[in-house]
Amino acid sequence: MTDRSDRAWERLGDFIRSQRELANLSLRQLAEMAKISNPYLGQVEKGLYKPSADVLKNIANALQISAETMYTQAGLLDEDAKAPPGRDVEQAIRLDPNLTTDQKDTMIRIYRGFLGRT
Amino acid sequence: MTDRSDRAWERLGDFIRSQRELANLSLRQLAEMAKISNPYLGQVEKGLYKPSADVLKNIANALQISAETMYTQAGLLDEDAKAPPGRDVEQAIRLDPNLTTDQKDTMIRIYRGFLGRT
DNA sequence: AGCGAGTGCTAAGTATACTTAGCACGAGAA
DNA sequence: TTCTCGTGCTAAGTATACTTAGCACTCGCT
Numbered sequence: 302m303t304d305r306s307d308r309a310w311e312r313l314g315d316f317i318r319s320q321r322e323l324a325n326l327s328l329r330q331l332a333e334m335a336k337i338s339n340p341y342l343g344q345v346e347k348g349l350y351k352p353s354a355d356v357l358k359n360i361a362n363a364l365q366i367s368a369e370t371m372y373t374q375a376g377l378l379d380e381d382a383k384a385p386p387g388r389d390v391e392q393a394i395r396l397d398p399n400l401t402t403d404q405k406d407t408m409i410r411i412y413r414g415f416l417g418r419t
Numbered sequence: 420m421t422d423r424s425d426r427a428w429e430r431l432g433d434f435i436r437s438q439r440e441l442a443n444l445s446l447r448q449l450a451e452m453a454k455i456s457n458p459y460l461g462q463v464e465k466g467l468y469k470p471s472a473d474v475l476k477n478i479a480n481a482l483q484i485s486a487e488t489m490y491t492q493a494g495l496l497d498e499d500a501k502a503p504p505g506r507d508v509e510q511a512i513r514l515d516p517n518l519t520t521d522q523k524d525t526m527i528r529i530y531r532g533f534l535g536r537t
Numbered sequence: 538a539g540c541g542a543g544t545g546c547t548a549a550g551t552a553t554a555c556t557t558a559g560c561a562c563g564a565g566a567a
Numbered sequence: 568t569t570c571t572c573g574t575g576c577t578a579a580g581t582a583t584a585c586t587t588a589g590c591a592c593t594c595g596c597t
Contacts, residue, residue, distance in 0.1 A: 323513055323523060328575060338556050343575065350554060353584085354472035354495045366510060368496050369487075377472045378486050393511035404533045411529065415522045446545060456586050461545065468584060471554085 309376030311348035316374045318346040320364050334363035427494030429466035434492045436464040438482050452481035 321331050332339035336359055345352050345360075352360070354377075361371035372378035394400065394408050439449050450457035454477055463470050463478075470478070479489035490496040512518070512526050 319520070320513060323520065323527075327573075329573085340557085340576070340578095341555050344555090351471065351473065353469065353554070354475060354490070354493065355469065356554085357472060358495050366513070368490075370510075370514065372472070372486075372490065372496075375472065377476050378490070390508075390511040390515050393508045397508050399534055401533075408526065408530060408533070411526060415518055415526070445543075447543090458546070458548095458587085459585050462585090471584070474584085 309374075310351050313371075313375045314346045314348035317360060317364070320366060321346070324364060331360070331363055335359040428469050431489075431493045432464040432466040435478060435482070438484060439464075442482060449478070449481055453477040 321328075324331075326334075328343055329339045332342040335342065335356065337356055341350070342360075344350050345356075357371050357375060358368045361368040369378065390412055391409055394405050394412070397405070400408070439446075442449075444452075446461055447457040450460040453460065453474070455474055459468070460478075462468050463474075475489055475493060476486045479486040487496065508530055509527055512523050512530070515523070518526070
């Protein structure tokens with residue numbers, strides 16, 4: 302293809318890197334979890350390579366992100382009207398069976414505070 | 420990796436072949452639609468290679484099959500039912516575009532704190 | 538009998554996904 | 568200081584995804 306101009310892969314790289322940093326993982330740590338080498342993971346995050354589908358899946362698993370959103374980020378699953386990102390934080394909190402009602406309230410209050418609205 | 424023992428890819432090949440024959444397409448026809456060479460498509464159908472994610476997507480498009488079912492057939496999207504607790508909430512937080520990185524960190528830390536003392 | 542034109546396939550090459558070895562820098566401890 | 572240990576990175580190699588050229592066969596057609 303030689304068509305490296307695909308922007309989707311760059312965005313995917315940025316997405317992976319941000320998720321990795323959010324999880325406080327080093328390149329080597331995530332690489333080991335995803336069963337790939339750390340230099341390669343670095344290149345992927347820079348958008349230099351198009352990782353194969355199973356590598357993508359391994360990374361998604363390691364980051365505890367659904368493979369689906371991973372593929373969507375990679376532009377491989379454009380499937381319009383899939384999972385609308387964001388905005389369902391409150392719903393996810395409400396549906397979580399591991400939290401007490403008070404805890405849910407607390408988190409939602411914090412969340413709304415962050416959003417800047419009540 | 421040298422881990423070619425994955426049976427999922429064989430099943431994927433069979434799936435593609437059956438779909439292709441169902442659509443009355445020759446190897447060359449489908450290959451052209453999917454923008455790959457016909458010998459390669461043949462090998463893929465035989466399970467000799469793991470096609471990359473975008474090739475998979477192209478094949479899916481050409482066969483008028485949703486990329487999603489394609490990936491599922493490839494065993495790349497089965498999303499094991501063993502979702503660890505907290506996965507949904509954390510993911511929703513991470514993907515929320517309205518929060519800063521610090522805010523996400525804070526919320527996730529609080530959330531994990533709640534999980535820890537129940 | 539020939540001739541195409543279509544089919545799937547193999548072999549050998551090229552491109553690129555991916556690994557191993559190792560460098561340069563920074564933070565904390567002796 | 569120096570000595571780890573950890574970080575991200577580059578360079579050079581290997582493995583494999585993918586292509587181009589072309590073979591052997593079959594099915595109409597003349």
